[in-house]
Amino acid sequence: MTDPVLYSERGSSWWPVLWGPVFALLGLGVEALTPGPVNTVMWLLIGGALAVVAATWVYGRRRLVSVRLTPTELVQGREELAVSRITAVTEVGAPVGARVLGGSWTVPKGTGEVPLRVEADEVVLAWAKDPEALTRALTRLVER
Incomplete structure (x- = not known):
């Protein structure tokens, strides 16, 4: 049985x-309306090539910058963190050099950081496009 998803970002x-294909159709249309x-x-090749490049980019973003929270785990990109390991969500400061969840050096562009205290008093940085919503969802799980 799969756990219900409490918070998600794709x-x-x-x-x-x-x-890419829309750009190619516009180019084809302009070329058709001009002499020559x-x-x-x-x-068609340009539209296909741009679509392949964009599909690669989207696939990478969906794998590396997605967020999913269930009652048992928080998934940030490629990393999974058991919710049972989280000891505090609120009143946690973000120390310089805190490890970022998901395997990156910094939180992804366009996201806000959510500092979490985990076992052994370690602070890690979770992240989300809506950090307040993720904080609320995590607080409901951790402080029950």
């Missing part, structure tokens, strides 16, 4: 993959 949606040859194959 990291990215898949719609940026459409940017129309390079349909070139525009």
